[in-house]
Amino acid sequence: MPHLRSKEDLVTHDGQLVNIVGTYQAVDTHPHPYPRRGPDGKITMTYVIARLELEDRTLVMVGVRPEQELAELDGKKVVAIGRLEASPPLVPGMAQLLPMPTLRTVESVTLWSE
Numbered sequence: 001m002p003h004l005r006s007k008e009d010l011v012t013h014d015g016q017l018v019n020i021v022g023t024y025q026a027v028d029t030h031p032h033p034y035p036r037r038g039p040d041g042k043i044t045m046t047y048v049i050a051r052l053e054l055e056d057r058t059l060v061m062v063g064v065r066p067e068q069e070l071a072e073l074d075g076k077k078v079v080a081i082g083r084l085e086a087s088p089p090l091v092p093g094m095a096q097l098l099p100m101p102t103l104r105t106v107e108s109v110t111l112w113s114e
Contacts, residue, residue: 003079007058010101014086019079020060020103021112022052026074036064050109051100052080061102062109069109082106 003019033045050062082103
């Protein structure tokens with residue numbers, strides 16, 4: 001599985017299981033919460049989600065992640081493994097940010113070591 005590092009890499013791997021290398025960012029989304037399911041199955045709301053910034057400054061949404069991961073990896077270079085949706089569709093009739101490439105079904109996010 002290749003290591004994707006730019007927008008150009010993302011386009012050619014849409015829908016595939018990928019490794020994406022970038023800088024982890026814990027992003028505050030106030031006032032917009034995201035649902036998080038805890039280990040006990042209880043759903044709570046969170047205001048911090050994760051994204052990756054690639055070498056060419058392309059942003060990739062990782063989404064809701066464990067609080068410990070958000071705290072430990074923020075600002076660090078990581079590799080994330082998951083299924084890539086390079087161009088998520090807009091939801092008709094709804095105000096929204098332009099969609100960014102997104103990792104679905106994230107399998108892991110770990111520190112990058114070359």
